Amino acid sequence: MNKTLSIAKKEFSDHVSDSNLLIIYVIVLSVTLLTVYWGGVAYRVQSTVTLADVSMQHGVIDIPGSLTDSLEIYFVTFGQTVFPLLALFGLILSFYSVNGELNGGSLKVALSYPLYRDNLLFGKALGGLLIVSLVSFSTYFIGFSLFIWMTSVALTLDLIMRILSIIFGTVLYTMVFFGLGLLFSIIFNKPLKALTASLGVWVAFNIYWSIIPTISYLLYGYSGSNMAYLLQELGYTTNNSSSVLGRFSLLFNIQYQLESILWNALHVSEMRGVGGSLPSDTMHYYVIFIPFEKILPSLITPFSVLTVFLISIFALCYILFRRKEIT
């Protein structure tokens, strides 16, 4: 264990002084501040309306559900922009982790000491985990500090638990990409090849959704709501089987899993309406608070999917690294 910790310490200090990582970290932080600032401004405008008039005339606003103090809608842009950058951070952290040392000759030297390959791989993973945790924690700490400062949202134990669950999800997500980079750095001897392959996987994760409509079309004869509407206008009947495919395909979308953790964890309140059965009736809205323990079941699936991905990738890394020829 001591040996693993020593390697983790060395890996951590290597990563901290890496200028490439520093550049991406600065970008991640800047984008976090930008997107959270917008979210804060939107919250300030919206919370004034909620406080001013909770019960309002039916039809005044098309999207009454968004007029609550629930936080998830203010972090949509944050998730969409920062998560891909964090994935890239994870990949860059590890794409030359093994092959870089192999080319530099330090891996051979390290293995000439009484060190098992297991120690080496676990040390690298632990070093990566430390830096990923540091980056995730600092990013959310700064982001949420700005948001709370701008909006005066009460910092309760409930909110802290929500933020911690998001940080944990982000660490898992970034570690999946760290694992992918590590995997390619074991498979390919050239860092450039490993980087290209890692980037290829990252691009694939970002682009694979574009083929889902085709699969849906080939399986069910239509894809998307537009086509379903067209078919209905032409007198054909459609079922909603394609939405099952859409939901199933989302299981493999790692970014969606993290976004779903973010949305669910920040789902603080809901607006429910009563009355208004006739257009002339007044619709009354009331806001209900959703405690953290109520949203826990919705976090199980995304956390499980991320964990399964992580374990599979690291198991593959372990097997390949054990068999790796080091010359």
Next chain:
Amino acid sequence: LANAFTVAKKELRDSVGDRVFIAIYLILLIIIVTVAIPSAAEQRLSLQLQLQGVSENDSNMSLYDAQRVSASLINSLRTLIPVLSFLCPVLALLISFNSVNGEIEDGSLKVSLSYPLYRDQIFLGKLLNGFFMTFLTSFSAMLVGFAVYIYLSGVAVNLDLLSRILIIAFSTTLYMMIFFSLGLLFSIYFNNPVKSFLLGVITWIIAIDVYKQVINLAAELLFGIRIDQRWGSEIAAYMGYSPSPSNKLSYETFVNICSIFDVNSNYGKILENSLTTLSVISYSAKGFIVNNIYVGAILSTLYNPLTVMLSLIVIINLFSYLLFIRKEVV
């Protein structure tokens, strides 16, 4: 110029033989064809609906629905825009990120310069290769994609459609050339190909994602107005908040000026305008009027984004040229 062509020929052979490039190109091609299949089916249904005259006569249909089911090409091909904007820059970066530093590393640039070859010719050769490659990639991808789309959808092939495809292919070439030029610049500036590739990727992410947000934030900080942020305008209107006309004008002017350099939205604008073939407007209680928008009418909207893209290519390459002339080759 003959020497430059020789260099370009050699570079072209190298690029075409690069396995990573081939892999990403094939992925692009597969995705374009994949997107074309359901898009063509949707277009076929829209055309069928139009033939039956449903959208023109259906008074129960809202204007929004009539617009989204009209047979305008943009409705069925909208998915193509994010796919092309996302993938094309990667391909361009892959062609150029190790163009100069790769050759310095393996020593071939030094050997090339020991022959009677000027640096200008080498640079021009690399640039020509970039143009050929991006041209080849975008035209072949568009040709294959639209061939599948036209075959499956039954869209009439006429001069108007061909002109639109040409405009899209040409603008894709320019869009890719911007990223090719950036890759070339980084490959001259950095001696390590990994660094130039990384910086290329970071620039790509900033260009397609971050830049727009920075502009909006800067405008908001300067003029204190929130206009296009999803529900923001609706809530602001409900609260009776209306920005002063002068502030609103300054905000819009600032965003418009800064957006000139937003490569991604310029490219998106060109694709969107080129694919808009119909406009649907409501016509009292009788339904809707569907008007054709011919390619001639959209040309004026393409002038600005195309000029900006061309200017960016010229500026980046001028800078690269100056750096390459002064580059120490050891």
